[in-house]
Each structure stands twice: as structure tokens, then as C-alpha cells.
Amino acid sequence: MQTTILIVSLILMAVVGVAYARAVYATDGPPAGPGANKARSALLWGMIVFGVILSVGTLREGVYDVAGPAPMVVNVSGGQWWWEVDTYEIPLGQEVEFRVTTEDVSHGMGIYTPGMTLVAQVQAMPGYTNKLVHTFDAPGTYQILCMEFCGIAHHDMVNEFNVLEAAE
Numbered sequence: 001m002q003t004t005i006l007i008v009s010l011i012l013m014a015v016v017g018v019a020y021a022r023a024v025y026a027t028d029g030p031p032a033g034p035g036a037n038k039a040r041s042a043l044l045w046g047m048i049v050f051g052v053i054l055s056v057g058t059l060r061e062g063v064y065d066v067a068g069p070a071p072m073v074v075n076v077s078g079g080q081w082w083w084e085v086d087t088y089e090i091p092l093g094q095e096v097e098f099r100v101t102t103e104d105v106s107h108g109m110g111i112y113t114p115g116m117t118l119v120a121q122v123q124a125m126p127g128y129t130n131k132l133v134h135t136f137d138a139p140g141t142y143q144i145l146c147m148e149f150c151g152i153a154h155h156d157m158v159n160e161f162n163v164l165e166a167a168e
């Protein structure tokens with residue numbers, strides 16, 4: 001969709017450019033008739049109305065239809081020394097938006113695969129809700145670990161959730 005909009009825009013810009021150049025560099029042509037201003041005025045208003053209709057009719061869809069369906073929202077809250085997650089089952093292939101905050105000091109939310117590979121991370125900050133969008137492409141039990149040293153039991157900040165294949 002974006003590529004189509006770009007190509008159409010470039011073509012229309014070229015048409016306007018050519019018309020402009022022809023008008024500016026024209027050296028001859030018939031003298032303007034008595035109705036010339038009326039015709040120009042009609043053309044101008046016609047273009048304005050056409051432009052408004054085209055913008056309202058297509059621009060909204062062109063801009064906002066790119067992201068597809070809304071992601072699943074998972075709220076995560078950190079604290080000394082725990083992670084609270086409001087969803088423990090996430091469908092495989094589903095785009096997930098983690099909304100991450102903390103109730104005390106700064107923490108780092110790191111998401112690890114069952115094989116303990118880091119796949120995504122975001123800072124958890126007091127007073128802010130940070131968003132992390134991720135799509136899981138393998139099922140299993142994922143762990144949330146704290147990635148910022150936050151006190152004596154920092155290493156105990158562990159929670160987990162399951163990424164499940166769609167039910168058959």
C-alpha cells in the first residue's frame with residue numbers, strides 16, 4: 001500500500017511539474033479569451049474539491065492500515081524483587097505489546113527463550129510505562145529476568161510465561 005501511494009504521488013508530482021514548466025516557459029499560444037479567468041477559477045476549485053475528496057477518502061486508510069490487527073497487550077510490573085505478569089499464556093505468532101513499569105526502582109525486563117537466549121528487552125522505569133512489541137516464533141516457556149542490578153535479591157527477579165501453539 002505504501003509503495004503504491006509513493007508511486008502515485010511521484011507520478012502526480014511529475015504531471016504537475018510538467019504542466020508548471022510548460023506554463024512558465026510557454027512563448028506562444030492563443031490569446032486568453034474572455035472566459036479564461038472563469039475557466040481557471042472553475043479548474044482551481046475543481047482541483048481543490050478533488051484533492052479534499054481524495055485525501056479524506058484515501059489518506060486515513062493509507063496511514064493507519066499498515067500495522068494490521070491490534071497486538072495483544074500484556075502488562076508487566078516489576079519491583080524488589082519480583083515480576084508481575086497479567087497473562088501467562090501467549091499464542092504463538094501473535095504480536096504482543098508488553099507494557100512495562102516498576103513500583104520502586106529501575107529494573108530491566110529481559111525476555112529469554114527456553115534455551116536462555118535473550119530475544120527482547122526494555123527498561124522498567126518508575127512512573128513510566130514502556131512498550132515492547134514482540135512476536136514469538138517458537139513455543140515454550142520463556143523467562144523474564146531482571147537485567148539491571150537492583151539490590152540484594154536482583155537474581156531472584158524471575159518469572160515466566162508460556163508461548164502456546166494454536167489449539168487444534
Ligand SMILES: [Cu+2]
Pocket residue numbers: 078079106107108146147148149150154157
Ligand atoms: Cu530488578
